[in-house]
Amino acid sequence: MKFNYRAIVSSKTFQPNSKTYLAAFGVISNAAALGAAGLHGFKYLTFVLLLPTALQAEESLAKRYGPVLTQCYANATDAATLKDCIGAMSGNCMAGEEQGETTYGMATCTSSETEVWDGFLNDEYRQTMAYMKALDKDEAEIFPEFANRADALKKAQRAWLVFRDTSCDLAYAQGGAGSIRQLYGTGCFMRMTAERTIELKQMREVEG
Amino acid sequence: MKRNGLKYTANALLALLLGAGGVAAQDLVFSMQATDACVADSGHEGNAEPCIGESANLCMERTDGGQSTAGMVACMGAELEAWDQLLNAAYTKLMAREKVEDKEMAELESSVPKQAPALQDMQRKWMAYRDARCDYIGAQWGGGSGTGPAVQGCHMVMTGKQALFLQRMLADY
Numbered sequence: 070m071k072f073n074y075r076a077i078v079s080s081k082t083f084q085p086n087s088k089t090y091l092a093a094f095g096v097i098s099n100a101a102a103l104g105a106a107g108l109h110g111f112k113y114l115t116f117v118l119l120l121p122t123a124l125q126a127e128e129s130l131a132k133r134y135g136p137v138l139t140q141c142y143a144n145a146t147d148a149a150t151l152k153d154c155i156g157a158m159s160g161n162c163m164a165g166e167e168q169g170e171t172t173y174g175m176a177t178c179t180s181s182e183t184e185v186w187d188g189f190l191n192d193e194y195r196q197t198m199a200y201m202k203a204l205d206k207d208e209a210e211i212f213p214e215f216a217n218r219a220d221a222l223k224k225a226q227r228a229w230l231v232f233r234d235t236s237c238d239l240a241y242a243q244g245g246a247g248s249i250r251q252l253y254g255t256g257c258f259m260r261m262t263a264e265r266t267i268e269l270k271q272m273r274e275v276e277g
Numbered sequence: 278m279k280r281n282g283l284k285y286t287a288n289a290l291l292a293l294l295l296g297a298g299g300v301a302a303q304d305l306v307f308s309m310q311a312t313d314a315c316v317a318d319s320g321h322e323g324n325a326e327p328c329i330g331e332s333a334n335l336c337m338e339r340t341d342g343g344q345s346t347a348g349m350v351a352c353m354g355a356e357l358e359a360w361d362q363l364l365n366a367a368y369t370k371l372m373a374r375e376k377v378e379d380k381e382m383a384e385l386e387s388s389v390p391k392q393a394p395a396l397q398d399m400q401r402k403w404m405a406y407r408d409a410r411c412d413y414i415g416a417q418w419g420g421g422s423g424t425g426p427a428v429q430g431c432h433m434v435m436t437g438k439q440a441l442f443l444q445r446m447l448a449d450y
């Protein structure tokens with residue numbers, strides 16, 4: 070059975086995550102044309118074709134196991150405790166789902182956790198952007214030429230998105246010929262998305 | 278932590294008055310030994326990232342004027358240079374190995390994705406990300422005297438992390 074890990078999370082062909090981010094960040098303007106319904110429709114189609122049996126689509130997995138992560142994220146107090154939240158939700162999913170321990174099951178559980186982190190990332194980005202805009206506004210009163218925090222954040226986030234995608238393509242390629250490479254790809258997406266989320270959150274809390 | 282532009286101007290003037298001027302490269306007291314030892318101690322599975330910057334910090338303590346803005350930039354620049362060499366060495370080895378593996382798979386007429394182009398693409402996109410990220414770090418300082426050290430520190434840490442990442446890849450596969 071042929072399977073593309075990027076069909077689950079994000080792909081060069083379809084790129085649901087990247088385009089959703091870019092739309093959310095105002096980088097591209099035709100957000101409506103990239104509506105979430107259509108993108109998720111594609112994902113479901115993938116699962117109908119590849120996983121006709123018991124394993125749930127990643128959205129219902131996110132609903133079922135997401136509270137573990139949401140709780141952990143809300144209770145975490147610093148970078149270390151936030152990083153400890155990575156992987157617990159997908160681990161519960163793998164243990165709790167009938168096919169959770171298969172390669173497909175693990176990849177799907179991991180992608181369902183990535184979806185939850187995606188939501189956090191978007192939220193943290195918006196908050197940090199608002200924070201930087203406020204700093205820029207103060208700066209602009211005296212030194213308008215240095216009021217460029219928000220713009221720099223947007224550029225850094227765009228560059229990060231591309232870096233994440235190419236990093237995870239590499240991880241996927243290094244996974245070799247077996248289906249295990251899906252786990253390299255999905256694991257990379259989850260870890261990188263989570264780590265960037267934590268960074269974005271801390272940008273409002275830590276100097277520089 | 279809202280910053281006031283006037284405060285920066287004051288900082289910059291103070292730095293000038295205190296003679297933050299030049300620390301010539303030949304006056305630097307720099308050795309990569311502390312960082313290397315820390316990385317070795319952290320072991321293969323350990324996290325060596327906190328080791329990044331140890332040698333630069335020692336350099337700032339030992340060098341005349343090492344705590345000045347220019348001194349900090351020069352000391353971090355020396356460690357950045359060392360990490361950059363480690364990064365290039367790891368990348369070159371990894372690329373050679375990925376090319377061999379790609380060739381072997383091609384001979385088997387395998388459809389697995391090629392590793393070498395993916396490695397090259399990732400590394401190029403990493404450079405763009407490093408630059409954009411360090412620009413962002415610099416933008417936090419509103420043109421203040423901390424900008425130079427902050428940006429240099431960002432480049433040192435990013436390059437160190439990427440070198441360690443590539444070294445882990447070399448060791449893992």
